Amino acid sequence: MLRANAITKRFGRTLALDAVDFEALPGEIHALVGENGAGKTTLMNVLAGSLAADHGEAVLDGRPLQAGSPRAALAAGIAAVHQSPMLFERMTWEENLALGGFDTGAGALDLDAIAVRARALAAKLGFEMPPATATVENRSVAERVRLEVLRALSFNPRVLILDEPTSVLAPSELTAFLDLLRNLRGEGRIVVLITHKLAEAIAVADRITVLRRGRVAARTTPAETNEKKLAGLMIGEIVTQPAASATPSRSGDPVLQIENLTLDDHVGRRILDRLSFRVAAGEIVGIAGVDGNGQTELVELLAGVRHPSSGKITVLDGSPGSMAVIPQNRDLDGLILDMRLWENLVLARPLREQVTSHGWLNTSHAVDLCRELIDRFRIRAPGPETIAGALSGGNRQRLEVARAIASRPRVIVAHNICRGLDLAATAEVHRTILDFSTGGGAVLLISSDLDELLAICGRLLIISRGKIRETNPGERDPERLGLLMAGARD
Amino acid sequence: MLEAFLTSAITMATPILLAALGELIVEESGVINIGIEGAMVAGAFVALAIAYFSGSIALGLTGAIAAGVAINAIFAILVVNLAVNQVVTGTAVSILALGLTGVFYRKLFGVTGMAFMVKPIAKIPLGPLARIPLLGQVLFDHNGLVYFTFILVPALWYVIARTRYGLRLRACGERPEAADALGLGVIAIRWQALIVSGALTGLAGAFLTLAYANTFVENISAGRGFVALSVVIVGRWNSWGLAAASVLFGAAMALQFGLQALGTVVPYQLFLALPYALTLVVLAGFGGQAAAPSALGEPYRRQ
């Protein structure tokens, strides 16, 4: 039996896991569900030894696991298939697998023998292997997932943890994969399946644990629940009544126009597929979707960090600087934590231009501007000279919002803008956004938080697998929307 | 004439290749060590000092290995354990080692400028092979270090490309997070690479004082450590490529003496500049960096 007792893990100021208890039995498929940011991957990393918890311990069959040692975890019989790729791109697949358990460790390295053993196991599982000595680089995503699963299984593990393995599989491959999991269960292993695909969880799991914001929200079984309920538990308190302040879309003039926006990655996979929509002045349009369906790339395209493979982004009636983007990863992309508040402020080109004349940066002007914004947006900071890293998460977010608004854009694009904020801070940010749109600005809110979207968006779009679909105006059933977000077919 | 030139090319190539092979191991593990020059000079000096005072070449070589390892260890602590900027650290280690050897050299041997000579490492002509016309003298009439280097090329190729250890090594240089997740122990492997490399680079330095110049002068390494860096790049991170590049650059260095003597129109400096210019061309033009290990040069820390 695999147990996690009171696991707590902090990253800086963020509490990723808060005294989480978890248990999985042999001969069981245990699904771990939750939104991104709920803590599933962190929990997996603790169990697999990649991460050492701050408090608490993991125990397998009564023996505590050595924290922070992947080697110890593997030796104890825990193998993990991670969500982000852990393959060595430029090595051949045989070499990749050789670093797993197929290698006997004795005598010279025999890649051929390893390949034979791998193919045997793959055949048993119904996998196809890539051609001999092919490097991993150009294989498809599905093949990579299979290789990683194969490598994990080569350790003959007691426990197999899989983090979102099916998100890249085609429906045809899905059935086979779920059967594979059932086979593993039949062999008496412990299978932990991390997923946000509720249909799969219900279809294949024996028990389901729901994580939300670093805590266990519920423990249940497929018999006792259904997708709707799970969606609700995952997403949290459902606001059944949209707040009165949600304005129905005023049809002002379109400000942001996206036409057939398409993005393919360097291997040729389609990340965004012919997106077309527009946002009008005074409108708050929401794009709802679980993380990983193309939102990050869409934001990068809008910010100009990436270029689309085809399609157009137009900001009508405005100069290039008239779109302010608030990225999801505020600490990495949105702010320079080593710099002061006023310096972070002038990162935004329109603001920088405001305080610069003939190339000269008017520092005192910038500092004054910063002070003004600190007051206006009630950012809790000692002053404009404070280093951004010293601010709490909420205040950093206030700074980013302040910066976006102060640049006087025509459009604000915000990605998961309230992630990690408490209710009060969230309400404040929402108020600001609403004021902005009431004043005639256009807002595109990309979020995985349905409450937020339902609370303030006029129009709602759903993004799934790189495609956008409009929802019916007035379609406000959060449970149904949650299902659409989680990938259910119409 | 040709014989002398080719032999000289091999002699010039050896220390460069030795150091380059060491750097290859390190770079395969994902670290770039610009401090090769420092380890080389340290090895050169310690080899000479010990050989001179003890009369034993063997002891001198041992000392050179220890010196190279010590210099690399300083680098390793900063770069592998503390995950500090690799290039600035390497530069600083080079400066430090160059300074230390200079200071100790003057203290031990005085400022008189008199060259303290040692007997060179004995040449070991390989019997009948050495009697082959042209090739015999060029390839089979050298000292033990040269033969060691010859053998190292295929040996290292085999270890890196075909053994379990080589696989683990390359995994660290390809994606250290994944390597750690598989329990391979990136920090330990990088340390091992730096220690082995320190030994080889120390030996390369020893070659300079014990076999080539038979004495120690200021700037004896003359940038060979950086040429070794170039060799790894131009040789495309492949032992055989390294050997070819080393011989090419060794020949260019050998050529400069010939040209100086002949006083030709072609400036000999062109040949001395060749390794460096070629490196830039390769990097700029032929996707040079693409052949490097993916995680080369990125500081890595376990979360």
Added chain:
Amino acid sequence: MLSSIAKPFAALALAAALISIVLAALGASPVGVFAALGEGAFGNWYACVDTVVKSTPLVFTGLAVSLAFSGALWNIGADGQLTIGAIAAGAIGPHLGNFPHAIAIAIILAAGSLGGALWGGVAGWLRARRDVNEVIGTIMLNFVAVQALSWVVHGPLMEPSRAYPTSSPIARAAQLEFYFAPSRINLGMLLAVVLAAACYLLLFRTGAGFELRAMGRNRRAATFFGIRIPALTFWAMTLSGALAGLGGAVQISAISHRLYEKLSPGWGFEAIAVALVARLNPLGIIPAAVLFGALDNGSQAMQRTQGISPELVQVIQGLVILIILAFDTPAWSGLREQIFGAPPDAAAVPPVAEMPDA
């Protein structure tokens, strides 16, 4: 202000401690050595002036390095850039005899800047357009520059009698003269100070400087906000090279008056220590350069009276850089947290290099 000086001082103190150990191992007296260094550098008026003379090239190269480092561009090639600048100055210098003094000076210095700018620009272009690691690029260009210098003094620029491998002396008009002879105080020093101020203004009071610093601290965020990284890279490296090249021209114009091999005793590398001690702040470059210039100057006296070779200064340089880097590593914040507990507002972002507060 105090905290920003604390770190370099601590680093210097630690370096001094380690050096003392080395000296003791050599059988020399640490106190004696440091005293000799101080005496040689500041013991009398002439020594002080010479210290300033020796500091001048370090200001130019130090500015070059700190500017590039501020943008996370690791310019290890200041030596090469200085050399090419010197070559340009030494090439044009002999022909400036008929120009008025001020014009000749302007031309020779401009030539030096352009030469250095070219050398820095090549490395910058290679990085911006071909993704060639600028460390490798600048190091390789260093060696090419050394060979170029060797070639010109043995060849095209060799002095007419062909007796020595040096170039023809530059015209009188192009020489920065000395004031208060026999001291070697010259306008080059003033120029260095003015440039330091200018670099400070550029880095902290212009939009371009801001963009450079932003790129240096967080490239991703910089890209997100529309800062054009390739162009910035190219121009930063070009300017950096120009500063180093100008230093080379000043050396030629004021001190050496002609080209010869091994022009730079490693100023480009010493500049790294200078830049780190100054914490990349152009104003801090001046005292840092004087410190290392003092060490260079004092080392000769040290050799005479204590029998320790001047290479000790290189040991100091290397140690100082290593110590400063070690102090700045993010690994320490992890250790600090273990000992003292996580601070309430910890930000999990590793610093690029220690940056100045300005």
